[in-house]
Amino acid sequence: MKRRYKSLFYSLIMSFALPFLFVFPSLALDVSVRVLVYRGKEFSVSGKFLSLYIRNSESQEIKSLSRIIGKLDTVNLVLDIVDNAQNTKRLELDSRTVLEITGSDISLNGITYRGGLRIISRNNSMLVINIVPLEEYLYGVVPSEVPFYWHQEALKAQAVLARTYTIKNIMSSVGRDYDLESTENSQVYRGKSGEYSSTTDAVNSTKGEVIYYGNSIASVYFHSTCGGHTESLKEVWGIEAPPYLNGVECQYCKESPWSEWERKIKREDWDRIIKDSNIELELNSSGRVSKLNGISGTKIRSAFNLPSTFIVGIEVRETEVIIKGKGYGHGVGVCQWGMKRMAELGFSYKEIISYYLPGVTVDAYRGF
Numbered sequence: 001m002k003r004r005y006k007s008l009f010y011s012l013i014m015s016f017a018l019p020f021l022f023v024f025p026s027l028a029l030d031v032s033v034r035v036l037v038y039r040g041k042e043f044s045v046s047g048k049f050l051s052l053y054i055r056n057s058e059s060q061e062i063k064s065l066s067r068i069i070g071k072l073d074t075v076n077l078v079l080d081i082v083d084n085a086q087n088t089k090r091l092e093l094d095s096r097t098v099l100e101i102t103g104s105d106i107s108l109n110g111i112t113y114r115g116g117l118r119i120i121s122r123n124n125s126m127l128v129i130n131i132v133p134l135e136e137y138l139y140g141v142v143p144s145e146v147p148f149y150w151h152q153e154a155l156k157a158q159a160v161l162a163r164t165y166t167i168k169n170i171m172s173s174v175g176r177d178y179d180l181e182s183t184e185n186s187q188v189y190r191g192k193s194g195e196y197s198s199t200t201d202a203v204n205s206t207k208g209e210v211i212y213y214g215n216s217i218a219s220v221y222f223h224s225t226c227g228g229h230t231e232s233l234k235e236v237w238g239i240e241a242p243p244y245l246n247g248v249e250c251q252y253c254k255e256s257p258w259s260e261w262e263r264k265i266k267r268e269d270w271d272r273i274i275k276d277s278n279i280e281l282e283l284n285s286s287g288r289v290s291k292l293n294g295i296s297g298t299k300i301r302s303a304f305n306l307p308s309t310f311i312v313g314i315e316v317r318e319t320e321v322i323i324k325g326k327g328y329g330h331g332v333g334v335c336q337w338g339m340k341r342m343a344e345l346g347f348s349y350k351e352i353i354s355y356y357l358p359g360v361t362v363d364a365y366r367g368f
């Protein structure tokens with residue numbers, strides 16, 4: 001009788017556990033990310049027990065290296081390789097050769113990376129691409145996007161945003177040399193050198209979670225400070241916005257250093273672009289400037305290097321123009337300073353995400 005109970009107990013456990021056993025392997029996200037970490041004519045890689053794979057007409061592998069220095073001239077890729085016993089050797093390779101480097105503590109130009117490096121040449125430059133498992137890539141992204149000392153729920157929200165953004169990029173980069181850049185053009189990424197335990201915890205505790213709208217992975221955007229209302233995607237890029245990117249009111253980013261700002265511009269610089277002394281402002285539904293004397297708000301923002309298009313006052317003086325405004329960034333999607341405050345007020349990362357992106361859900365990744 002005892003035995004029967006025992007087996008019943010195990011079969012119960014298995015019936016609960018099995019769905020998870022099937023779900024978890026896909027949660028593990030055995031997806032690698034290809035991140036462009038360097039573009040230039042020279043590189044220097046160091047590490048412990050590096051393996052160098054040279055892929056050209058006759059592929060070869062060289063093991064136990066400590067340093068690999070590469071230079072590209074018009075025809076050749078010149079490599080100086082140093083082994084663990086400090087012996088140096090020079091190799092002259094066709095510039096179309098693809099190099100792959102694996103090992104531990106791989107460091108490129110002083111930054112340490114997880115995963116491996118692939119080096120290819122394109123248009124007379126070498127591209128160094130870090131190939132790294134998705135979750136490990138996120139360890140180096142989250143602390144570069146938000147301060148590591150922010151509330152854990154805010155860090156978790158950023159981790160889910162970054163994961164979703166990354167998967168979207170992987171989906172759209174098929175056939176290209178890399179998925180993302182390591183700068184503001186994509187997401188700032190500083191490899192293992194940029195990691196903190198608090199942000200790594202946030203990545204681990206949200207492992208495999210992404211943002212869905214219905215059955216599709218959501219297009220996510222984030223910015224520093226909205227200034228009171230987030231912006232519609234359509235206002236910034238002119239593309240039709242999904243319902244969760246139409247902008248929401250935000251009362252949470254008042255503590256941001258960018259909550260309010262003021263810029264002084266030389267009158268001559270102002271006059272060069274704004275030719276009329278009468279100012280006509282057109283505001284959009286979020287309160288931002290859509291047009292100033294017929295010029296789009298985004299053009300005005302870049303011309304005068306303003307933190308945002310959320311202009312609340314313009315004072316034209318004899319020699320200068322004072323512009324007052326709110327917020328920092330394009331304003332679309334999640335307001336990061338608002339996210340920080342919401343976390344401090346007790347909202348969970350899922351509540352924060354669905355506040356700024358109404359109608360989305362945070363769910364386990366279900367594959368492309």
Ligand SMILES: [Zn+2]
Pocket residue numbers: 225226227228229250251252253335337338
């Ligand atoms: Zn805000």
